[in-house]
Amino acid sequence: WLAWITWALIALVGAALLAVVLGPHRIGDYMTETDFYGQYAAGARGIQRGHLDPSHYGVVGPGYEIALALAGFVLPDLFLAAGLLSVLAAVGTLALWAALLRQRGDARLALLATLFLAANGTFFRYGYSVTTDGLALLLQSAALFALLARPGPRASLLAGALAALAFLTRYNAGVLLPAGLLAIAAGAVRRDRRGRDALLFTAGFLLPVAPWVAFSCARGSGVSFQLHHNIAYEVFARSRGIPWDTYQSTMQSQFHGLADVIARDPGAVIGRMFFNVGDHLRLDAARLLGWPTAICVVLGLLLAATDRTWRRLAPLTAAWALLFLALVPTFHAERYSLALLPFYATAAALCFASPRFALETTGGPRLWLKPALALVPLVLSVTASVRVQARVMDQLPVEVLEAARTLRAEARPLDRVIARKAHLAFHAGVEPEAFPFAATLPELAASARARGARWLYFSWPEAETRPDFWYLLDTTAVVPGLTPRWESEGHPAVLYEIGPAFGAVPAWAANDTLRALHTARAHALVDPGALLNYGRLASACRRLGEARWAYERAVPFQPRNAALQVALGKVCVQLGDLPGALAAFREAGALDPTSVDARIGLGWALLFAGRADEAAEAWRPVVASVRDSATLLRMAALFHAMGDPVAEAEARTALAQLRGGR
Helix, strand or coil, rough: HHHHHHHHHHHHHHHHHHHHHHHCCCCCCCCCHHHHHHHHHHHHHHHCCCCHHHCCCCCCHHHHHHHHHHHHHHCCCHHHHHHHHHHHHHHHHHHHHHHHHHHCCCHHHHHHHHHHHHHHHHHHCCCCCCCCHHHHHHHHHHHHHHHHCCHHHHHHHHHHHHHHHHHCCCCHHHHHHHHHHHHHHCCCCCCHHHHHHHHHHHHHHHHHHHHHHHHHHHCCCCCCCCCCCHCCCCCCCCHHHHHHHHHHHHHHHCCCHHHHHEEEHHHHHHHHHHHHHHEEEEHHHHHHHHHHHHHHHHHHHHHHHHHHHHHHHCHHHHHHHHHHHHCCCCCCCCCCHHHHHHHHHHHHHHHHHHHCCCCCCCCCCCCHHHHHHHHHHHHHHHHHHHHHHHHHHCCCCCCHHHHHHHHHHHHHCEEEECCCCCCHHHHHCEEEEECCCCHHHHHHHHHHHHHHHCCEEHHHHHHCCCCHHHHHHCCCCCCCCEEEEECCCCCCCEEEEEEECCCCHHHHHCCCHHHHHHHHHHHHCCHHHHHHHHHHHHHHHCHHHHHHHHHHCCCCCCCHHHHHHHHHHHHEEEEEHHHHHHHHHHHHHHCCCCCHHHHHHHHHHHCCCCCHHHHHHHHHHHHHHHHCCCHHHHHHHHHCCCCCCHHHHHHHHHHHHHHHHH
């Protein structure tokens, strides 16, 4: 019955992943799934046409694109095909590890490990994402299953071939070759046939790899690994706060291979590697697993070591260690550590599957109570996973799909669109062009003409990486030769059609104030925290309607900010909206009863509304605190008209002191 529960759980996870793929995951994110749009989809289409370029695979192997191309023959929508491929990979990974642990351990361990794996937010996320991670994990799991759960000559050969396919999907899986040989040498497969099994495992690994190497050499490109850039970026850029785009534009050309990276500063490279060992363990615990599960991992290893349970699972240790060390040279990322997750899940499960401290019942059927304690870390993991998926869905650039509909309707054959990411080009069916490293409009226009681009897409990724063009998010900043054809109402983004006049510098760009105003408005569209600054700048420039728009949009994000309500009230007064001004000043007074500005503003609004008695009542308590001569003069006149000599004298005294101070 434990096995049936395990299979039911796997089916439930598969159904949940399928619901995400067919539901909210309509477009890839701007982070990990960018490679699908920039590389994998185009590579798969090329393979479908019979074109396979070995030089294309310096960071990842051809395995994923080949699988995607095959899936594309069945389902032409490559994005949907990639999502379904990840679902199948996730379900297959769960099934293989459950079967492996049931054979090398028991059904209780298999169920608990499946629960820890399925509850993990990173595992679930890459169970629907259009990335190489799910397929690589499936092939890695299949290789270990074939080697450790199905001993025999054919299984050793198959395990080697599957390890090779995992390597040709993600190169870090190449450590499965030495890991498998170590397991065979230790007698984990068959003690009487170690030599033959090692040869068969190696032969199976070479079966796919050798033809690929030969094919690559025949094409003249050879096998080219570009992973040294990950190491160079980690050591010389990221550790110093330098972003990837800056590394690409200023440092990448300095490193042609691993030797160049080491020669640059051997001490820095070695020091960073030692630092990363501990740091990756810490980050795996904090980000990949969560501390409750990480504690279970440590306890599980300790319990398994004392009751010798781990002896049956010892062959997994070499693969776990080597896969971890393969990730140490590069920067940490949860998706990279996904390859380690089944091992972590197994160790966490051992904490509750070990017979030590089992809390066994007496006086009836013998049951362990300890596995029920696993609900605590599992519930916490599921809760964290729900938050992860919600955040991922919230950050999906769904506005690109709307822009794609406009572009698809208006595009001509062979049209090209400039954008930081290739998402729009893929969904609109046009050719992508990378956003150039330009700093001025003439440079950007020259690049567009050189590439034959008719469209320019600008959203927050473009603004963040090309800050000289922030103002392009603000369509009120008219730029010659750029005609807005679509503008997002939610996440800020604009699709421009490029005309012949593009490249001329707009007149407003020479005015520092106007340039700052348009840039501030663009920032406010992206970051609600910038709305207040934009409102103040717009108010200073007498653009009162824009200032009010900024202040009103800022209120939901700063509902307790009395100064914001005062600023909104002042703008409403200047616009003649006295009811709006009164509401704002009263709200400011409610938020901060000591606010002098709120009472001054309320008094002016009431006075303009013809409610002199109420204006005098609002002003009377703050006369001595006013530091504006025009307001004090008006106060004195009002109090005189109201027959209040005491308040009038106080206002005139304050005015005299103010003028005397000047």
